[in-house]
Structure formats: C-alpha cells, structure tokens
Amino acid sequence: MKSSLWQCTWLAAIAAALAWIPSTAAAEDAKPFRVGIVTFLSGAAAGPFGVPARNGAEVVVEAINAGTVVAPYASKGIGGAPLEIVFVDEAGGTTKQVTEYRNLVQQKNVDAVIGYISSGDCLAIAPVADELKKLTVFFDCGTPRIFEDASYKYLFRTGATATMDNVAAALYLHQHKKNIRKIAGINQNYAWGQDSWNDFVATMKVLDPNVQIATSQMPKLLAGQYGAEISAILSADADVVHSSFWGGDLDALILQGAPRGLFKKSTVVLTAGETAVQKLGGQIPDGTIIGARGPFDMFAPDTELNRWFRKVYTDRYNVPPSYPSYKMAQAIFGLKAAYEKAQAGAKASPSQEQIIAAFEHLTFEGPGGKVTMGLGKGHQAVQGTAYGTVKHVGDKFTLSDVATYPADRVTPPDGVKSEDWIKGLKAAK
Amino acid sequence: MRELLAVVIDGAIYASWLFVVAIGLTLIYGVMKILNMAHGSLYALGAYAAASLGGAWLAGGHSPYASYAILVLAALIVGLIAGPLLERGLLRFMYGKDEIVLLLVTYAVFLILEDVIKLIWGVDPYFIAQPYGMLGNLDFAGLTYPVYSFVLIAVAIFTGIGVAWVLQRTRPGKLLLVVIHDREVSLAMGINVSLFYLATFTAGAMLAAIGGALTAPTVSVVPGMGVEVIVLAFAVVVIGGLGSLPGAALGALIVGLVRSAAVHYLPQVELFSIYLVMALVLVVRPKGLFAGFEARKI
Numbered sequence: 001m002k003s004s005l006w007q008c009t010w011l012a013a014i015a016a017a018l019a020w021i022p023s024t025a026a027a028e029d030a031k032p033f034r035v036g037i038v039t040f041l042s043g044a045a046a047g048p049f050g051v052p053a054r055n056g057a058e059v060v061v062e063a064i065n066a067g068t069v070v071a072p073y074a075s076k077g078i079g080g081a082p083l084e085i086v087f088v089d090e091a092g093g094t095t096k097q098v099t100e101y102r103n104l105v106q107q108k109n110v111d112a113v114i115g116y117i118s119s120g121d122c123l124a125i126a127p128v129a130d131e132l133k134k135l136t137v138f139f140d141c142g143t144p145r146i147f148e149d150a151s152y153k154y155l156f157r158t159g160a161t162a163t164m165d166n167v168a169a170a171l172y173l174h175q176h177k178k179n180i181r182k183i184a185g186i187n188q189n190y191a192w193g194q195d196s197w198n199d200f201v202a203t204m205k206v207l208d209p210n211v212q213i214a215t216s217q218m219p220k221l222l223a224g225q226y227g228a229e230i231s232a233i234l235s236a237d238a239d240v241v242h243s244s245f246w247g248g249d250l251d252a253l254i255l256q257g258a259p260r261g262l263f264k265k266s267t268v269v270l271t272a273g274e275t276a277v278q279k280l281g282g283q284i285p286d287g288t289i290i291g292a293r294g295p296f297d298m299f300a301p302d303t304e305l306n307r308w309f310r311k312v313y314t315d316r317y318n319v320p321p322s323y324p325s326y327k328m329a330q331a332i333f334g335l336k337a338a339y340e341k342a343q344a345g346a347k348a349s350p351s352q353e354q355i356i357a358a359f360e361h362l363t364f365e366g367p368g369g370k371v372t373m374g375l376g377k378g379h380q381a382v383q384g385t386a387y388g389t390v391k392h393v394g395d396k397f398t399l400s401d402v403a404t405y406p407a408d409r410v411t412p413p414d415g416v417k418s419e420d421w422i423k424g425l426k427a428a429k
Numbered sequence: 430m431r432e433l434l435a436v437v438i439d440g441a442i443y444a445s446w447l448f449v450v451a452i453g454l455t456l457i458y459g460v461m462k463i464l465n466m467a468h469g470s471l472y473a474l475g476a477y478a479a480a481s482l483g484g485a486w487l488a489g490g491h492s493p494y495a496s497y498a499i500l501v502l503a504a505l506i507v508g509l510i511a512g513p514l515l516e517r518g519l520l521r522f523m524y525g526k527d528e529i530v531l532l533l534v535t536y537a538v539f540l541i542l543e544d545v546i547k548l549i550w551g552v553d554p555y556f557i558a559q560p561y562g563m564l565g566n567l568d569f570a571g572l573t574y575p576v577y578s579f580v581l582i583a584v585a586i587f588t589g590i591g592v593a594w595v596l597q598r599t600r601p602g603k604l605l606l607v608v609i610h611d612r613e614v615s616l617a618m619g620i621n622v623s624l625f626y627l628a629t630f631t632a633g634a635m636l637a638a639i640g641g642a643l644t645a646p647t648v649s650v651v652p653g654m655g656v657e658v659i660v661l662a663f664a665v666v667v668i669g670g671l672g673s674l675p676g677a678a679l680g681a682l683i684v685g686l687v688r689s690a691a692v693h694y695l696p697q698v699e700l701f702s703i704y705l706v707m708a709l710v711l712v713v714r715p716k717g718l719f720a721g722f723e724a725r726k727i
Binding site for chain 1: 432435438439442443547551552553554556558561562572573574578647657693696697699700
C-alpha cells in the first residue's frame with residue numbers, strides 16, 4: 001500500500017513535470033521581442049515629428065500583437081512572439097543619446113532599437129551600435145553620410161536619405177517651371193539645412209548651369225523671427241525659394257512670409273512641407289511646392305496596407321498620419337519582415353545574425369509602398385519620392401501636378417557618394 | 430537705398446521685439462540683482478496663454494479686433510499668477526545669496542516651467558495667426574510689411590516710455606529707485622522692500638508674458654520657444670548694461686540693426702554678428718554701454 005502510494009506520488013510528479021515541459025516551451029516561444037523606440041517626446045521636434053512617430057509605433061505594434069494588420073503582415077506578433085516596446089525621449093543632445101542607447105542595450109536588454117530623427121544623433125549612435133553588436137534601425141534621419149562614409153554590420157536605415165528630397169525638388173522645378181534664373185534659399189544653420197541647400201543648388205546647377213544664387217539665408221535653428229530674411233529674399237527677386245525648414249520654423253516662415261507676398265513673388269519649395277499641412281494647410285498659399293520626404297501621406301500609393309494604416313491611425317488619434325508616422329511604421333514592418341524571413345517558417349527564434357542576414361538587400365512593403373535595402377551593402381533603404389503643388393479648392397487643401405520619382409532617378413547607386421552622383425546627373429537625365 | 434531702408438525697417442521691427450522681451454529682464458536685475466533665467470519660460474507661458482485664450486475667443490465668433498486686447502489680457506493673467514507665485518513661493522527665500530546661486534535657482538525654475546508647459550499644452554503647436562494679418566499691409570520701397578509689425582514698434586516705444594515714467598515721475602517709482610540704490614537704507618527708512626520686490630518681479634513677469642503674447646500671432650507656439658529668446662535677451666541687456674532701461678533700448682536697437690544688416694549684406698555672418706558686437710562693446714565697456722558707477726560700500 002505504502003509503495004503504491006509512493007508510485008502514485010512519483011507518477012503524479014512525472015506527469016506534472018511532463019505537463020510543465022511543453023508549457024515552458026510555449027512560454028519560451030512567447031518570450032516577447034523587446035524593441036527600444038527612440039523618438040522626440042519633448043522639445044521643438046516632438047510635435048511635428050517625435051509624437052506622430054510614437055503614435056505610429058503604438059498603433060502598429062498593438063495591431064501586430066493582435067494579429068489585425070492586413071497582408072503581408074497578417075501573422076500575429078513578430079515570428080509568433082509579441083512585440084514589447086520601450087520608449088525613450090530623443091531630446092537632450094548626442095551625449096545623452098549615446099548614454100540612453102547603452103542603457104537600452106545593456107540595462108534594459110532590448111533585442112533591437114528603432115529610432116532617431118536627428119542626423120546628429122544618428123551619426124553618434126551608428127558606431128556604438130556596432131560596438132555593442134545590437135541590431136539597430138534608423139527610421140527617419142536623413143544624412144547620407146551614415147552609409148556613404150562608413151559601413152556597419154548591425155545598423156540599418158529603412159528611410160531614404162535627404163539627397164533624394166533635394167534632387168527630386170530640383171527635378172520637379174525643372175519640369176514644371178520655365179525660365180528659372182535666380183534661386184534663393186532659407187535653411188536652418190546646421191547639417192540638415194546646409195546639406196539640403198548644397199544638394200539642391202548642385203542639382204539645379206547641373207540641370208541649368210546658368211542658374212544664379214540670389215541669396216542663401218541660414219538662420220539659427222528655432223530662430224522664429226524671419227522678417228529680415230524675408231525682406232532680403234524679396235529684395236533679391238528670386239524666381240525660386242528653397243527651404244528645408246521643419247516644425248515651428250516652417251510654420252513661422254509660412255505665417256510671416258505669406259502676408260508679405262513671399263509665396264506670390266517666388267515659387268517656394270518646402271521639402272518637408274507635408275508636416276505643416278495638418279495644422280496650417282489653409283494658410284499655405286497656392287503654388288507652393290511641397291514634399292513629404294518620400295511617398296508618404298498624400299503621396300502614398302493606394303494599397304491595402306496604406307488604407308489600413310491611415311484608418312487605424314486616424315481612428316485612434318483623430319488626425320491622419322504624417323510622414324514620421326509612416327516612416328516609423330515602415331521601420332517596424334521592415335524589422336518584422338526581416339525577422340520572419342530569417343525564421344523561414346521554423347518555430348525557433350532566429351539569432352540576431354540570422355535577422356541581419358535576412359535584412360540585408362531585403363525588399364519589403366511599407367504603407368508608403370515598396371522599400372528596398374539597396375544601398376550601404378544592403379543596409380540603407382532606397383525608395384521613390386513625390387512632389388506636388390498646393391491648390392486650394394474652396395477651403396479644401398489639395399495638390400496638383402503631383403509627380404513621382406522612382407528611387408533610381410533620385411538616389412545614387414550603391415558605392416557612389418551623393419555629391420559625386422549629382423555632378424553626373426545630367427548624363428543620366 | 431531700397432536695401433538700406435529695408436535694413437532700417439527690419440532692424441527696428443526686430444529691435445522692438447527684443448526690447449519688449451528684454452525690458453522685464455533688465456528691470457528685475459536692476460531692482461533685485463536676479464539674472465532671471467526663467468524669463469524665457471514666462472515669455473513662452475505668455476505665448477501659450479495668448480494662443481489658448483485668443484483661440485477660444487476667435488472660435489467663439491467674437492470680434493476679431495478685440496483679440497488684441499485678449500492677447501494682452503492673457504499676458505497680464507500669466508504675469509499676475511506666475512510672478513507672485515515664484516517671488517513669494519521661492520525667490521524671497523534666496524535674497525541675500527550670491528547672484529550665481531540665484532542664477533541657478535531661476536535656471537531650475539526655467540526647466541520646471543518647460544515641463545509645466547508640456548504638461549498643460551502638450552507638444553503640439555498652437556496658433557493665433559489672425560491678429561497678424563488683420564490690420565493689413567504697408568509698402569515701403571517695394572517691400573510689404575504687415576501693419577502689426579509697426580504696432581509692435583509702437584508697443585515697444587510706449588512700454589519703454591511708460592516704465593521710465595513710472596520710475597522717474599511717480600512716488601512708487603522714486604521709492605523703487607531708492608530700493609535699487611540701497612536696500613538696507615531703504616529698509617531703515619521704513620520702505621516696504623518686500624512689497625517692491627514682489628511688484629517688480631510681477632511687473633517683469635508681465636512684460637515677459639506680453640513679449641510672448643505679442644509674438645504668438647507671428648509664430649507657431651511650440652515647446653522650447655523660450656530658449657532662443659533668453660539668449661538674445663541676455664545679449665541685449667549685457668550690451669546695454671545690466672539693469673539699465675536706456676541700455677536695454679540701445680542694446681536692442683544695436684542688435685536689431687546689426688543683425689538686419691548682416692542678413693541683407695552678408696548672411697554668412699548673421700549668427701556671429703550679434704555676439705561680435707557684444708564682444709566689442711564688452712572690450713570697451715566691460716559692464717555694458719549704460720552701466721552706472723557702483724559706490725563701494727565700506
């Protein structure tokens with residue numbers, strides 16, 4: 001009797017252990033994939049970029065975990081595992097961001113990092129990503145120097161570079177405006193503004209060597225008051241005014257420039273103009289040329305994924321997604337596509353090395369259309385872009401003369417630096 | 430000639446904006462010897478309050494012309510709440526401490542207020558653009574300027590004259606000059622120094638908020654808008670001499686004209702030009718153009 005009792009106890013213990021093994025395996029399968037998401041949650045870049053990007057991440061990750069995204073991302077989670085996100089504020093400068101990045105990787109043990117709007121932050125984080133050997137995806141920053149000046153194993157960028165924005169702006173002007181004699185610029189005085197202006201001028205000069213620079217204004221970032229700059233541009237009688245302004249600076253330029261006739265006297269090109277449309281669409285004068293730094297928002301293709309993304313985002317936040325939301329969604333979908341390609345139908349989680357191998361040269365679909373990791377040895381995305389001209393119909397903001405540019409028309413081939421490629425652009429025209 | 434006229438007009442408009450922002454800063458320093466880093470946040474609070482209150486006023490379908498009064502009212506409310514709150518709640522415990530300590534305290538207040546702004550208004554931009562274009566435009570030498578910009582010049586002139594008149598011609602103003610000259614003797618003479626400190630800080634806060642409220646129609650009101658302003662306002666009061674009212678006026682005019690000339694003739698040096706002038710002035714007059722002589726106390 002006693003031995004049978006022992007036998008029963010042993011059997012029960014073994015049965016419990018056997019029952020526990022698969023449940024542990026299931027728990028192992030369901031171990032969340034932790035992603036650190038870095039975007040501006042405070043400061044001047046939070047409103048136009050950081051918070052829309054965070055909102056984009058929230059709706060996409062929730063839908064991925066619920067399995068409610070449409071094809072080709074209909075499968076639940078990332079390779080079956082739930083996505084878990086940790087948000088970090090990008091404000092505070094590069095030194096702080098490097099510390100925050102190390103904290104994400106070494107203290108919070110994230111499996112990957114997606115983030116960075118500021119080009120300065122991207123340049124600072126890039127070598128640290130390889131040093132810490134952590135899969136990192138830049139989603140928005142525009143400087144082409146990341147993969148043109150170096151190569152990285154653990155780093156990817158799913159958004160195109162700023163070269164595309166300015167080359168496409170010049171091509172658009174060349175197509176749609178005749179007899180451009182003088183061009184002027186008003187850009188913020190840091191890497192973004194200077195690179196944008198230089199790329200634009202170089203392309204305009206290649207397309208028409210007779211084009212003259214009337215004036216180049218480089219006010220300080222967040223200066224806010226542009227009265228003198230507007231007077232200088234108006235006095236210079238420029239045919240075209242180029243600006244890569246963003247955020248509050250862009251809003252202020254529109255508010256101060258429109259009553260003074262800046263937009264009537266010259267054709268104004270706003271390469272990041274799309275972010276001002278939601279709040280100031282009614283006040284952007286007709287004839288202004290705007291871009292969205294890629295095929296996003298009003299330039300996005302009419303695909304099922306785009307319709308789905310716009311709906312879930314608008315339902316949640318009562319405003320349509322702007323381009324930072326699109327670019328964040330694109331980065332998350334890129335990571336999911338790479339992960340599941342590496343997993344290749346198996347149940348086990350792929351290693352980081354396998355995900356990286358799958359990410360290189362990957363072509364995946366985002367809400368803005370197809371994205372190909374075609375530059376930087378398969379680590380830098382190439383994507384087409386579009387520009388359009390503002391035309392109000394009654395009170396409604398619309399775009400006319402929308403022109404799209406395929407990636408190979410506005411982006412240098414792999415291994416060629418942007419500035420060298422622009423010089424040879426005419427031959428490729 | 431056309432270019433020169435544009436330089437003068439742009440410089441005057443920019444100077445008037447700077448003066449309205451800087452006058453409160455120099456007033457507070459002159460009376461209380463506090464280099465108020467939180468001045469930028471009070472400016473931003475004025476802008477946010479003006480955008481919210483003005484926006485609600487216009488959305489309610491009320492007279493758009495009354496929105497100018499709403500802008501000023503919003504600034505006065507901000508000054509009347511934030512001024513006494515900061516002075517009575519914090520700064521009065523710091524009097525007598527080193528100026529550097531007070532600088533650090535107001536810097537802490539600046540950081541706190543930046544977060545308070547974020548808590549109340551979030552990070553999205555606010556707009557109250559209607560008052561900017563409503564008064565129409567004026568043409569000078571082929572360039573168009575909104576009348577609002579000239580209203581700003583008038584406001585700066587009247588504010589400067591008003592503050593000078595209060596200080597020089599009224600009894601409280603004269604008593605305040607006594608407090609500025611010697612706090613201890615003022616106390617011994619029975620002057621309520623605490624009350625003057627409270628009134629001065631509140632007036633300074635109001636002036637900062639008015640600067641923000643009058644700027645709001647020309648910009649989008651966004652987080653961080655007070656940061657850039659405080660740097661420029663410091664440059665203005667340092668050129669003019671800390672605590673000097675005519676110094677702030679002259680400093681603003683110099684910075685406005687130099688910056689405007691740089692933008693028109695040599696845009697590459699625009700950023701540098703303001704600080705070059707500041708450095709040159711400080712080489713010749715280390716305490717600024719209008720710094721008075723300081724009596725040595727034995």
